[in-house]
Each structure stands twice: as C-alpha cells, then as structure tokens.
Amino acid sequence: MEITILKENETSVVVIEGRVDTVTAPELESAVKPLINMGTSVVFECEKLEYISSAGLRVVLAAHKQLTACAGKFVIRHLNREVKSVFDITGFSKILNIEE
C-alpha cells in the first residue's frame, strides 16, 4: 500500500494505492489521523485501491465519524467495482459520502 497526501485548497486528498488489509490498515490510520485532527475536509482518492478488508473499513468509519462530529467533510471517491461491493455488503454505501 502506498499513501500520498495532496492539498487541494482547504481539502486534503489522500491517494490510496494497493491493498488496505489487517497489516496495512494501521499505516493508513496513522497517516490520516493528523488530517482528521485538523477537522477540515478530507477526500479518500481510491482509484488505485485494489483491496480493502474490515480493518480498512474500520479506519474509514472512524474518519467519517470524527469528521462529521466536528462539522468537517469526508468523501470517498472512485471506488472500483470489487471494493465498492464490500462497501455495499456492509451497508457503508448508505452512510458514507461516496462519489463515482
């Protein structure tokens, strides 16, 4: 997994590539944590995200909860078909802001 953080105006764009699984999820969590603590707008750019497991979903849900709690904005975009199906099965599609 590789993480790149870009700044677009006030928004932090987290570009995630590769697999987010039990092993890599903690890395994502620690990379995103300072952005969330800033309480601004965060986007997960997932075009090159190949795989996500429940450990990754846990990070996503935590980010969403914390950002919405402090009136920030959290968006996930460009999920591929397989990854999107995981979001669908778990009901995350209904509660998160997912952009095509």
Next chain:
Amino acid sequence: MKQKRKIRIGSLSAQLSLFILILTTTLLTTIVFLNYNSSRKLVREESIEHAQDALDNTILRIDKVLSSVEIAVQNISLVVKENIDDPSHMYGVTMNLVQSEEYICGSAVAFEPDYYKEKGHFYSPYSYRDGDTIKSKQLGNKNYDYHYMDWYQIPKLLNKPYWSEPYFDQGGADVIMTTYSYPLYDDDGNLFAMLTADISLELFAEHVNAIKTYPNSFNVMIGHGGTFLVHRDKDFILNKTLFEMALYNNDSLTLKATHDMVDGKRGMVEYNYGEERFLFYAPIQATGWSVAVSCMHSDVFAKIEDMRAKVMSVAIPGLILLVVLCYILIHYMMHPLNEFAHSAMEIARGNFSAKLPHHNNNYEMKTLYKSFSFLQNSLQNYIDELQLATVNKERIESELRIARDIQMGMVPKIFPPFPEREDIDLYAKLIPAKEVGGDLYDFFIENNKLHFIIGDVSGKGVPASLVMSVTCRLFRTVASSVHEPSGIIKSLNDALSESNDSNMFCTAFVGIMDFDSGILKYCNAGHNPPVIIDADGNASFLPVISNLALGVWKDFNFEDQEIKIEKGSNIFLYTDGVNEAENTNKELFGEERMLECLAKYHSKSPRIIVEEILNEIKAHASGAEQNDDITILCCKLTLNDNIAPDCELVMRNDTADIMLMAEFIDGLCEKYQLPMDVGFSLNLALEEAVANVMKYAYPEGEVHDIVLSVKLTDNRLMFKLIDTGKPFDPTIVPDADVNLSAEERQIGGLGIFLVRQIMDSVEYRRIDGKNILTMIKLL
C-alpha cells in the same frame, strides 16, 4: 363527599331547569299573548261603546236644549199671533222668550217690511241678555237689513222653522250664535213675521264639552260645510273646516268620515295627526250638524296596558323564582346520583366496600341503592372467585412449567451433540403448542450407529405428554438392546398397546444409520415420511411403508426398510405440526413449500436449516396461533471430511503473515482458474477469519501455528481453518446490523459478518482442543 355548590351547564339539574324555563315561558307567553289580544279586542269594543254612549249622551243633551228652545219658540209664537195688533207688545214677547229659557240669549220678532205702517220699513223688536239683565232694542235699520239675513231668508223660502248656521252677529249680541227662526203666518197663510231665538255657541260648546270621555279626549262639532263649530282651539271655530284638516294631512279615511258627518251619518275613524286617535261621530238631527269625540289610543287601551304591565311584573319574577326553585329542587333530588357516581368511581378504583349513599326519599333512589349494593356484592364475590381461580391457575401453570422443563429434559438439547465426530452434524427442536406436548425425538450413537426416533402422540397437552414421556423412556431402553428398527417399534407398540384404556396412539419413525456402510435401516409407524436432501440440493421423500401407529393393535407386524445415504446428504424428520401449520386463512404450510425451503437451505448447517424452516413457518402463519406441536430433527452426513486437502498453508499468529495468505489465494485462483471477483471475496473472507484467530485466539507474545487447508470437490470449495487457541465459535456471533446510521455503527464487528456473507456455509467444531472452522464456497 362534600359537593361543590356550582351550577354546571351540562348537569341534569341545569338542563331540566332550563327545559322547564323554556316550556313555562312559552306556555305563559302564549297564554298572555292570547289573553292580551282578546282583552284588547274586548277593551276596544268596550271603549268604542263607551265613546259612542258618551257621544249619544252629548247629542241627547244638545237635542234637549234645541227642542226646549223650539218648544218655547212655538209657545211664544201663539202669543205673538194673539197680540198681533199691538206692535209694542212684541218687546215684552221677546223678553218673555229670553226669560223663559236660560239657553236663549236673544230673541226677535222680525216683521215683514212695512208690516206696521207706523213702524216703518224695518220693525224687529229684539230682547237680549246683557249680564243678568235683559235689554230690548229695535234691530232693523238701513244698515242692518235683516230681511236678507240667512236666518230670515232661508225659513221664509223653506216655509218651515230653521236653525241657522252659526254666525258672528254684529247687529245683536256680538257673539257667535245660531238662530232658530220660526216663520209666522196669518190666517191666510201669508208670512208676516219671523220669530227667532238666538243661542250662544258657547252654550253649545259647554254642553258638547260637558262630557269628558277620556282624560285626553276632546269634542268637536261641525256645521253643514264641515266648519268647526266647537273645537278646543278657539281659532278653528268658523275659520277652519274638517275637510281642510283631512286634505292637509292627506288622510282619505278622515276625509270620508267628514263626508259621512256632513251627510248626517254616524261612525268612527282612526287617524294620526301626531298622535294616534279615534274619532267617534254622530249627527244632530235637528240642525244637521255633527258632533264628534276624539280620543287617544293610549287612553282607550290604558286598561289593557296597565294589565300587561301588571302581568309582566308578576310573570318575570315568577319565572325567575320558578327556575331557581326548580333548580334547587332538581339538584336536591339528583344529589344522590352524584354520590352514587362517586361511589361507583370508588368501586372502580378497587374499594369494593365503598359506602353507598342511602336515600330513602324516593323509589328510584331506593332501587338504585339496591342495584349498587347488588353490584358491589357481586363484584366482591367475583373478585374473590377470580383471585382463587388465579391462584389455582398460577399453581397449575407453575406445575405445567415444571412439567415442560421435565419433558424438555427428556429430549437431547445440547448441540452439536457429537462435537468429536466430523462426519455428522445434527440439530433438533421441539416446540409444544401448549406448555407440554405430545411430540418426541431422541437419538444416540452406539457402535458407530446413529439410533434415532421422532414421534407424535395423538392429541396435545398433558395426556399426550404422559404418553410421550413413556415412549421416550422406552426407546432409550429398548434401542440399546434391540438392533432392528422394526424390533424397537414392535416393543414400543406392545408396551403402548398394553392396557391402553384411553386409546391414545403415537405415530413414530425409528431409524438406525450405520456410518460404516452408509446404510440407513428404518421402520415407520404411521409417521410422516422423512425427507432426504442430497448434496446437490435435491429434496425427496424417503420411500416408506406406512404400517400402523403405535398403540393401535398389539400384534401388528411392522416391516423394516433400508436405503443407502450418500455423504453430504441431509435427513430431515418432522411432525405434522410443520407441514400442517396453518395461517389465519386456514391455509396449510404444505409439503411442497417445505421441500422448496429444504432445497434452498440444503448447503447450510442443520441448525440453520431448522431455524430457517421455523422462520418460514412463522412467516406463513402470519400471526396465527400455533395449533400443533412442532418437532424437527435434521441430520447431516458431512462430506469426505477426512479426505486429504488439495493444499494447505501454515501461518504463525502474526498479522504480517496475512501477506502469505494473500499470495496463497492468488495461487489458488490460478490453480483452479477462479474469476477475479471470486478471488477478491475469498481473499476478504479468509483474511477476516484468519485475522480474527491471529488477534484473539492466543495470549500476547505466544507463537503458534494456524493451518488453512483447501479442498475442491465438484463445485464446492471447502476451507478449513484450524487453530489450537481458546475455544471460540464465530457462527454464534450475531450479525452486524448494516442498516444503522453512521453514528450508531460500531467500529469493528464486521469481519465475521463478511465471512458469513461471502461463504455459503460456515460451520464450527471444537475437537481435541482445536477450533475447526469449515467454510464452503459454492462456485
């Protein structure tokens, strides 16, 4: 108990009072109205009569005056004739005439011109009143040529006595007067003189006004042309006519009345010149004048107005008094009702000994008191009975609960029942319709053979449960020594048929499954045929000879049957509570639906199959009460569990080894040529299962192996995850609720949910200190 003295609009007392008020007011008003109208009519008639009488009286008086004058004149005329030769005597004659009648204010004997040569052209001796004395003078002269006066001319032409229209006499007494002229004729019938008597109009006015009919009434008299002769306004006299008045006021009725008056008719007219008045009129025959009385309406109807005022002054306070009295009386009468209402509320609150108001003042309240007392006693008795019944019911219920526990204790209830065996999985459930039921099941393994029974005692409840318990115990005893299903059935039948006075019977199915040979021997005693579902999901009824239910006929010859059961098949046994479950429309669940469900869930574990069938039954019943005991026993012969896997991966309990697993699965996908999305979901499910074990199965710091093995048979990809960590059954963890909002969702808890979503079957066993999680994915 103290009632508030407050008038409530909605109260019976207020409503009754109001009702009485309305009724009496209406009645009274009607009576008063009718009475008033008829009285008014009567009073009107009476008043008119009274006025007419007064009028007649006046006319009578006038007539009397007139006739007395006429008679006096006639008498004196004889004296004139007697003394015709003595002209100077005529003064005395006239003086006598004036003296003879008090009404006469002047009198003259007016001779024809030159009647007495010596007296000249005019000779008219005239006597008149001047204060208390009577004076005389000669009336005629050049300036006063009486021969052309009306009083002289008209009777002369008419040849009869005549009352002149009133006139202002300047030659004589200088007053308004009327003159009665009496023509005197000589023996040849030639007129030689006119004997006159003057009457002051004031005198008439006195007479006319002498009668005051009503306080505000006044009288008038009019002459031939409608000229006022008598009027309360002196200026009217001789100056105005009644015609003028009528025309001025544009009053056709008065105009017509004036014509009537002039024409000498009598009558009455109503008019309004500023105030409403009646005018009664009648003629004076002798003169052709008309006398009228004008009376005010209010005077005429004064009596009736007075009466009305009196009636009102009595009626209004009377009505108010009536309402107040009615209210007080009704309130007093109704008061016990309020007390009864209060008592009823007390009783309703549970105070059955609440004191009842005792009022003996009328029959209704006494009856109400009796009814309430009866109600109170009945309630008390009823509650006592109810309490007793409840206590009894509770005792019976508690006994039934205990009986239920005992009965449930008779059937095996620990699942999985054979955790040490990998070749069989079994699940069973018994749901009695009442506290206790007549269904039964039992099973045990002996000599690598599974002995099982399912049965249904006729009827339900306690009687059925007694037979059920006997059958259960007998099966255990008999089956351990008898090794043929028919033998077991026969023993049960003999025992149940013996002294079966209550004619209870029991359908049953007994089977013995030999795991070594895969042969199922079975014997049916009138029970529903079980269903066999093979590994591909084909569900079909087991061919059975129905035979006869247990306890019907002692020496019945039961036949055995047998069949080979393939690995991976399910044997599904049930009682008629399943296929005959009814919904509210009395539609049966049915065998077809049951087979469909079984085909649908065949790949699941027996526990899931049983639970799903029960859910389907519940959905079908849609709230209808369960009317029969439901029992299901499902047994799965697990597929080739001991066959060597295609390949296996050994990992340490370190999450870093997840990477190894991802590579392992990539390899599998290549080997089995699996599509990408299947590879993705297998990766996901297995990561969740493995990560779970890595994180939680072992204490921190210890290093252990975790084994993941894979086996593909036909289209079934079977994974086994084996660890030696602490016991943990992921299949019993409740599903995560995916419909909650983001705030309600818990972080975590998703892993096992994903495993169950992706895999078609997940089974857990604990064997020899190992957790074995078997996951099957159908391709």
